[in-house]
Amino acid sequence: MSDNLLSVRELVIHYETDEEVVEAVNNISFDLKKGEILGLVGETGAGKTTTALGIMGLLPPKVANVISGSVELDGNDLLRMTDRQMRKIRGKRISMIFQDPMTALNPVKTVGDQISEVVLLHDRCSKAEALRRAQEMLGMVGIVPERYRDYPHQFSGGMKQRIVIAIALACRPDLLIADEPTTALDVTIQAQILDMMRNLQKENGTSMILITHDLGVVAEMCDHCAVMYAGELVEYGTVEAVFDHPKHPYTEALYRSIPSLDKDVERLHVIPGMVTDPASLPAYCSFADRCGDACGMCRTLDPKVLDLGGGHTVKCLKYTSKWEGKTDGKTESA
């Protein structure tokens, strides 16, 4: 038996409007083991959130289309489930935390009600029991349980995010998807929330997909790291492999563009050009036009995902015999 909790295979998601087709997620595959934390990094528009919504079955209907692929949770394909079946899984086996805790909570319901709502929906129990669970969850995320009767506006941003986490974990899910859970928070509060998430994860053995654009958060929290660019998974591996030996030119460039805390750099590295528009992706490697290592072949072929050993995969021509070496002619433009 495999110990994979989640396995995503060749997932393709498009958004279709009257004018254009946005290829948001293009053929991505990855596995998540039980108890593992996977960091999903990339810039705005890379398809991180779409991937998460695809797994959750929460893509906006009509506009978003899952073209192909599968998302298996313990061997059952979530994409083939009915809405009814999905509702039983969402909140119970997979939960999601959204970026902005201010908008994720209902302003006219007490936080106790909002946590017990999930419990009542999924577990057969009395209201009193659900409320007791809600208080227990509040305690677990470090909020005085007596405050279950308070409304969201009575809490600060960091505490609201704790409540959102309490709701997500109320039914002890197997998988938690956290979409930029700390981006809206101050660093000191972020440190508290991350510490808490790590402890809860250890205690409950929850698997986690952590979506973030902060490479520092990935280094601290995750076991594996997946780098997305233009809807593709361009690099995947253990955090040690990806951080110490980044292989994809995009990953490398991303590192060099962050100001360092302990080194003086005169000028920051700039990735030339703009983030590739997912509404008009080239037929070749989507990073080729911004890549310092691109050769003629890179602007002809779409590279395949290549295993460099030890599960470290990269989607780049550089590591194949087809690569012809650097060609110059890159200019910095805005």
Added chain:
Amino acid sequence: MEKQNLLEIRNLKKYFSTPRGELHAVDNVSFDIERGKTIGVVGESGCGKSTLGKTLMRLHDPTSGEVRYKGEDIASMPLSVFKKKYRADIQMIFQDPYASLDPRMNVIQLIEEPVRVNSKDLGKEEIRKKAREMMELVGLAKRLENSYPHELDGGRRQRIGIARALSLNPEFIVCDEPVSALDVSIQAQILNLLQDLQRERGLTYLFITHDMSVVRHISDDIAVMYLGQLIEKCPAGEIFKNTIHPYSRALLSAIPIPNVHEKRERMVLKGELTSPIDPKKCCRFAARCPYATDQCLETEPALREMRPGHFVACHGAEKFLS
């Protein structure tokens, strides 16, 4: 050339009255800003860093205190005089380039606007010429002239914000979280642009941010604020090596660093910011400080120079001198 202070801020206060009492947004802040340098202001949300920036350029009227710009106090002069004399000299770049741009104006109109408002004697052609120069300066392609903000990405919108600020040939620019809303690759472009412009035009920046790695990269001096007060100020290199104030150290240790091998001892602060409304006369950080003593709860520490150029407001500063 001799060191020259462009701005000298003395005992600056900005209080807001709220139904629950006086909110001390900026409380008794004093420091100097050297000409041609960048001072980074860091702190958590609600510590008063944006209010400080806005008060310096008279978007808020200060409650008391002095802001001496080239020797003249701009805090107490009538707003109309300030606008006429100094508005063009002191400009601001805002955090959210989308919210700060009129969605119904295109790029060239947006950049022309400040020039038109502030130099009434210029003709249409001259204004357009100036705006085009600005577009070139900040790296906006000419073809974007007729684009609207919603058609552009965050980095380009921020370039418009920078072009607007620069179009009046200011000497001093308050940058209020100019890169916080941007992706890292775009952030790098904007930071490089700001540094180039500073070098070419001798600009002075007050750079407000909550991102410590950005502030270290761009600043010459760093000021740490906590609940309206300046608690530490020193050269940028110093703060990461020889931080003194316990709050600054907690703030630094909270930053996740993108290195898997460096596991640091983290100082996780308990609780959150206390209320800035009618604060007690004591060290404002004492309630969260692991080293707080009775003295901290009784008297307010003053800013003291612990090392040359390194100022700290902490009773226990001697203990933390490493």
